[in-house]
Amino acid sequence: GAGVSQSPSNKVTEKGKDVELRCDPISGHTALYWYRQRLGQGLEFLIYFQGNSAPDKSGLPSDRFSAERTGESVSTLTIQRTQQEDSAVYLCASSLDIGTGELFFGEGSRLTVL
């Protein structure tokens, strides 16, 4: 389809392992966002990209979290040495440009750390 695609949809991992979450935004969208949503909680901003640049990384919870975007397209969120508190749904969204406010979200990657 033409929407935002995320993979994997579900990931169960053991504490201490690294995980990579992938996001394919809508073609032509220059802005890409990562949010985290813990069970029963609101959306927590992690990082956004304008093109391939990430002007604001201050939302990343710790240095175990990193993200990159290439070709103004695909983005990868990497969590190293996962902890149980990392368990959440990781939502990716894209928009035509920064500041439009109209974000198109993917269905999310549900991460469970045992």
Add this chain to the structure above:
Amino acid sequence: RKEVEQDPGPFNVPEGATVAFNCTYSNSASQSFFWYRQDCRKEPKLLMSVYSSGNEDGRFTAQLNRASQYISLLIRDSKLSDSATYLCVVNMRGSTLGRLYFGRGTQLTVWP
């Protein structure tokens, strides 16, 4: 203090009722405002933008009060399909333009 605060509810209303949600934001430099809707275990989707003059989209009316720093959403003639969590979203100017702040959401259940 959180950037965006919402009453989490839940709001339980019968079909046909009118219901209103409020949201307050802390930063007076906030520039843009939106309401999103999130169905259970689904991703959020834009419901409507909120303009300074207020705006209406069918049964939904959004209003902004900059002086008091709050946003409201009014739903008239509630339908069963309106049951969802409604998220208030605020955008800032300048260097944080790309960071949209989401409230925790207000849960609405419409019963027959």
